[in-house]
Amino acid sequence: EAGVVQSPRYKIIEKKQPVAFWCNPISGHNTLYWYLQNLGQGPELLIRYENEEAVDDSQLPKDRFSAERLKGVDSTLKIQPAELGDSAVYLCASSQTERPGANEQFFGPGTRLTVL
């Protein structure tokens, strides 16, 4: 069974440029998460989707971040414009249940973003 797929794995951009990350969750997983992980820290939730609906985006900086999950399968996270402080690893995860903590989450390898 294929795991969570993310692309690109690495991205280097200059500040003020746009950037987009793509995630394809495990087949059949209705719940999709985007996390931000700073160096030496644990992941922090940015947004959670149930199918195509964003049910928790309270931690998403909406002035520059946006996300979509058309058709309730794969998802895209965008930053426009990027700032130096956005340098981090962006992780995508998926799970089968609607309750985020009820079962394990399956993580992709992440996209490491460097903003110069």
Place this chain on the structure above:
Amino acid sequence: SQQGEEDPQALSIQEGENATMNCSYKTSINNLQWYRQNSGRGLVHLILIRSNEREKHSGRLRVTLDTSKKSSSLLITASRAADTASYFCATDNSGNEKLTFGTGTRLTIIP
């Protein structure tokens, strides 16, 4: 914000020894999970322990949960070089529909 705090932040032991990591949290929980993250990789789920459980085993892993002290421990027995990774606890908090991760323990197994 981080809910859990792992202790120690870093741990180095000889291969074959046991490794113990601790996690403390602040609010009541439904369950607590432990994840492993190898360098440059995503997180991998290790074990889930529910709030009404006190101890759980999975292979060389043993997890305990003390809800009165709001703490959990992860024990890895007979460590191997492949156990070198960062370990995170994550709490499913009562009334809060999200999984909140701690700051992690970086474990290094010396061959």
